[in-house]
Amino acid sequence: MTETAPAPFDPVPTIASELGLPARSVAAVVELLAGGATVPFIARYRKEQTGGLDEVQIRTIGERRTYLEELEQRRASVLAEIAAQGKLDAALERTIRAAQTKQELEDIYLPFKPKRRTKATIAREKGLQPLADLILAQPPAGSPLDEAAKFIKPEDALPISRRRSSASTTPSKAR
Numbered sequence: 001m002t003e004t005a006p007a008p009f010d011p012v013p014t015i016a017s018e019l020g021l022p023a024r025s026v027a028a029v030v031e032l033l034a035g036g037a038t039v040p041f042i043a044r045y046r047k048e049q050t051g052g053l054d055e056v057q058i059r060t061i062g063e064r065r066t067y068l069e070e071l072e073q074r075r076a077s078v079l080a081e082i083a084a085q086g087k088l089d090a091a092l093e094r095t096i097r098a099a100q101t102k103q104e105l106e107d108i109y110l111p112f113k114p115k116r117r118t119k120a121t122i123a124r125e126k127g128l129q130p131l132a133d134l135i136l137a138q139p140p141a142g143s144p145l146d147e148a149a150k151f152i153k154p155e156d157a158l159p160i161s162r163r164r165s166s167a168s169t170t171p172s173k174a175r
Contacts (some may be wrong), residue, residue, distance in 0.1 A: 075107060
């Protein structure tokens with residue numbers, strides 16, 4: 001069974017309904033802008049195609065087209081990212097497809113957005129959280145080195161970064 005590719009995004013119906021303009025005029029403007037025509041050129045020399053739209057209306061159509069295309073691209077990348085995580089279900093997909101603004105889409109995506117991998121995150125993944133909890137609790141018996149030895153595995157070695165002291169990083173101004 002083969003999946004059918006989704007139809008290419010068409011912003012014309014959305015823009016026409018939002019701005020209360022004829023779909024034929026909006027489609028003509030979208031096509032002319034996509035072909036590289038400028039707003040003044042369209043307003044002056046393509047009035048018969050656009051139904052006499054003025055520069056303000058043409059510019060609004062162009063801005064809205066750009067926004068909707070960016071929204072659709074972001075929607076596709078959000079769907080792909082959540083699907084790659086294995087967390088996309090039918091209800092979530094419907095919610096994402098129903099988002100009308102970029103902000104609404106980002107709010108839906110936020111819980112699924114990958115977090116930054118810090119050294120602490122890597123250490124937790126390697127099972128060192130209990131050691132950190134133990135050190136913070138400061139048990140009365142046993143040395144921290146003896147306790148740490150229970151958690152250290154040579155195959156899970158963490159990179160150690162040594163910070164330079166501020167004296168060695170600043171040039172001296174001896175004259």
